[in-house]
Structures are given as C-alpha cells and as structure tokens.
Amino acid sequence: xSLITSQDGTEIYYRDWGSGxxxxxxxxxxxxxxxxxxxxxxxxxxxFRVVTYDRRGFGRSGxxxxxxxxxxxxxxxxxxxxxLDLRDAVLVGFSMGGGEVVRYLSRxxxxxxxxxxxxxxxxxxxxxxHDNPEGVDPKVFGEIEANIRKDRHAFLKAFALSVYxxxxxxxxxxxxMLEWNQSMAFTASLRSTLAAANAWxxxxxxxxxxxxxxxxxxxxxxxxxxxxxxxxxxxxVKILRNAxxxxxxxxxxxxxxxxxxxxxxxxxxxxxxxxxPHLTTSGLPE
Numbered sequence: 001x002s003l004i005t006s007q008d009g010t011e012i013y014y015r016d017w018g019s020g021x022x023x024x025x026x027x028x029x030x031x032x033x034x035x036x037x038x039x040x041x042x043x044x045x046x047x048f049r050v051v052t053y054d055r056r057g058f059g060r061s062g063x064x065x066x067x068x069x070x071x072x073x074x075x076x077x078x079x080x081x082x083x084l085d086l087r088d089a090v091l092v093g094f095s096m097g098g099g100e101v102v103r104y105l106s107r108x109x110x111x112x113x114x115x116x117x118x119x120x121x122x123x124x125x126x127x128x129x130h131d132n133p134e135g136v137d138p139k140v141f142g143e144i145e146a147n148i149r150k151d152r153h154a155f156l157k158a159f160a161l162s163v164y165x166x167x168x169x170x171x172x173x174x175x176x177m178l179e180w181n182q183s184m185a186f187t188a189s190l191r192s193t194l195a196a197a198n199a200w201x202x203x204x205x206x207x208x209x210x211x212x213x214x215x216x217x218x219x220x221x222x223x224x225x226x227x228x229x230x231x232x233x234x235x236x237v238k239i240l241r242n243a244x245x246x247x248x249x250x251x252x253x254x255x256x257x258x259x260x261x262x263x264x265x266x267x268x269x270x271x272x273x274x275x276x277p278h279l280t281t282s283g284l285p286e
Contacts, residue, residue, distance in 0.1 A: 002014050004053075004079055005079075006056065006072075008064065011061060012061045012079070013033075013053060013054045013060035014051060014080060014084075015040075017044045018044035018047075018048055018049045019049050020048045021090065022049045022050075022088070023043055023267075024077070024080070024081070024090065024091050025052045026055075026093040026101065027055065028094040028095030028097050028120070029095060029096045029197060031181070032058045032059025032184050032187055035184060036050075038256065038260045038264065042267075043264075043271075047273070051086065053080055055076070055100075056076060057188055057189060057191070057196060063189045063192055068199055069203075070199055070203050070205075073100045074104040074108070077104045078104060078107075081108075081112050088113075089113050090115050090271055091104065091105075091113055091116040091117070092267070093119065094120055095119075095121060095122060095227065096199070096200035097121070099199070099203060099205060101116050101117075101118060102205045105208070106207075106211050106212060107208075110214045115271075116217075118218045118236065119220070120221065120224060120227055120255060121227070123232060124204070124206045124209055125206055126200065126201055126202075126227070126231060127141065127201055127202050134230070136201075144197060145194060145198070148190070148194055152190055152193060153182075159226075160185075161178075162226055162253070163181075163252065163253045164178075164181075164253070165225070165254075165258065166178070172257075172258045173258065177257065206239060209236065209239040210241075212240055213241050216240050216244075217244055217246060217266075218233045218237050218240075218243055218244065218245045219233075219245075219246045219263065220232060220234075220248065221247075221255045222248065222249050222251065223250050223251060224251070224253045225252065226252070227253060
C-alpha cells in the first residue's frame with residue numbers, strides 16, 4: 001500500500017497511475033478517493049497521470065484525533081505534491097476538496113500548479129455570519145452534527161440521497177452505487193466525520209481566493225441542494241481573478257456520478273485535450 005507520511009506523522013494513502021501531465025483529484029466528504037474511479041480511469045486512458053489520495057481520517061489513511069482543519073489538509077496536499085515531485089500539475093477538488101485547492105494555492109503558491117478546477121465546491125464561505133449574510137444558517141450545521149452523533153449510518157444514508165438528487169421518481173443513482181457510497185463513508189471514524197464536517201461548514205476562504213491568480217474552472221450543478229450554487233460557485237467566480245463558471249443544468253451535488261461523461265470530457269478539454277470522436281467515453285476504440 002502506497003503511503004506518504006505527513007508532518008505530524010499521519011500516514012496518507014495515495015494512488016499514482018499513468019504518465020503525462022499530473023492531475024491530483026481531491027475527494028469530498030464523507031467519502032474517500034475511490035469516488036473518483038470514473039474520472040481517474042478516463043483521464044489515465046486519455047494520457048494523463050492521475051494522483052488520488054485519502055484525506056486524513058478517511059479511507060485507508062491514518063485517523064488521528066487532531067488535524068481536521070484546512071491548514072493541515074493543505075499541508076497534507078503539499079506533502080503529496082512534494083514527495084511525488086508533481087510539477088505543472090492540475091488540482092481538482094470536489095465539495096470540501098475545493099477548500100484544499102484554495103487553501104493550498106493561497107498558502108503554498110502555484111509554482112507546482114498549472115490550472116485548477118473546483119467541482120461542487122464549498123468555497124467561498126458556507127456559513128451565514130454578520131459579514132456573510134448569503135450563507136447557510138448555522139442551525140443547519142448544528143442539526144447535521146446532532147444527527148451524525150445520534151445515528152451516523154442512518155444520517156449518511158439519507159444524506160447520500162440528497163447528494164445525488166435521488167427521489168422515488170428520479171433514480172439518478174442505482175441502489176448498488178448508493179451501497180458503494182455507504183461503504184466509502186463508513187471507512188471514516190466518527191471523530192473525523194464530525195471534525196471534517198465542521199471544517200467545511202465554518203471555514204471562510206474569501207481572503208484565500210483573492211490571492212489566487214491560477215486559472216480556475218468552476219463547475220456546479222444548478223440543482224445542488226447540498227451546496228447551493230448561489231452560495232458557492234456563482235460567488236466564487238466573482239472573487240477569483242481568473243475563473244470561468246460551467247453550470248450543469250438540473251444536476252445535483254454528486255455530478256461526478258450523475259453527469260460523469262460530461263464531467264470527464266470537460267476535464268479532458270480543460271486539460272488541453274481534444275476529444276477523439278472515434279473513442280468512446282472510456283477512452284477505448286469503438
């Protein structure tokens with residue numbers, strides 16, 4: 001198993017596939033890097049090097065009691081970038097992973113980074129405060145914490161339905177995929193699930209984003225009920241100096257599954273590739 005040791009001794013599990021331009025895929029809460037299987041496979045088949053890793057407290061990485069803040073998360077990413085000597089890399093963050101991208105670029109600069117992508121990201125600032133009146137009421141996050149503490153497994157099952165926009169009449173994701181989602185979520189500890197949720201709920205990235213000059217593509221579903229687009233993506237592109245917004249009409253938060261083919265091709269094109277009409281979405285000849 002491939003591991004990188006962080007500054008505080010926590011072991012971070014990673015995968016390093018393929019060759020070419022390195023693309024670092026940073027997963028969302030409460031999942032692990034396996035969530036990227038469709039994107040990672042597609043990009044490697046199309047000539048890119050893909051690095052994925054499990055955030056501390058999740059998946060196969062270590063589960064320390066402390067370190068569930070964005071400065072530490074960004075430090076872990078910095079260690080991955082350095083230990084693997086990634087250069088001219090592309091950073092892609094989904095949901096809370098968007099926070100790692102922003103904090104990393106703000107804190108460590110873009111000497112190793114060419115471009116970045118924020119997908120369904122929690123940036124710039126989710127929680128409603130006196131200077132962030134457009135944010136989400138803190139009571140919502142309090143209820144999330146209470147429900148996780150009461151019955152983490154039941155909460156995460158219900159949460160997944162919202163993430164993928166699945167209803168009784170709209171089967172955006174299969175039962176098997178929901179079970180897969182649960183299997184990823186349950187690899188985290190209760191402590192890391194709670195602490196990471198607190199981090200993405202309360203962290204303010206607005207100052208970080210003002211410092212970033214790296215080209216950024218922001219992708220978000222217009223029907224995202226988990227991280228509403230008006231609170232996040234549409235505000236992010238107004239703060240970032242060099243950003244473009246791609247809105248996925250009617251898509252929920254988990255568009256890495258519900259709009260996987262479209263996302264894969266947009267990733268590929270954003271990375272400078274030209275989609276070959278003779279290839280399937282898997283990258284294999286028809």
